[in-house]
Amino acid sequence: MTDCLFCKIVAGDIPADKLYEDDEIIAFWDISPQAPKHFLVIPKKHIDGPSAITAEDDALMGRIMRVGSDLAEANEIGDNFRVVFNNGAVAGQTVFHIHMHILGGRPMNWPPG
Ligand code: 5GP
Ligand code: ZN
Numbered sequence: 001m002t003d004c005l006f007c008k009i010v011a012g013d014i015p016a017d018k019l020y021e022d023d024e025i026i027a028f029w030d031i032s033p034q035a036p037k038h039f040l041v042i043p044k045k046h047i048d049g050p051s052a053i054t055a056e057d058d059a060l061m062g063r064i065m066r067v068g069s070d071l072a073e074a075n076e077i078g079d080n081f082r083v084v085f086n087n088g089a090v091a092g093q094t095v096f097h098i099h100m101h102i103l104g105g106r107p108m109n110w111p112p113g
Contacts, residue, residue, distance in 0.1 A: 004046055004097050006042055006046075006097035007097060016028035016029075020067060022067075035105050036106055037102075037103065039071065042097060042100070048098065049085075049086075050087040051087055052098070065100070084103065085101070
């Protein structure tokens, strides 16, 4: 998608501090971290958000979850991290290319804000 910030990161048109990349997925540190460790795991394929996931994305979304957990472990937050998908502007989504937040390195509160 031409006017999507995260598609531009996937394409290399906008730089990002990457932790991981394979043929389907990239992970990069969030530009505005909300915890000592805060990174995003995204598919290279453009999907608007969680509501737009279809059955053909099942394996891809499963890989995103597993890769994110492995990266949390590799970055020393494997025992304590928060996973967030915001869906829709009212829920806090600001970039409409699906992304899994992983946050850790501090205690987390519940309920989330
Ligand atoms: P959302 O609010 O849509 O769930 O999350 C979007 C996230 O993307 C935010 O945490 C925001 O800080 C991050 N973000 C926005 N623009 C950029 C960028 O250009 N580079 C990086 N690394 N993160 C970004
Ligand atoms: Zn996109």
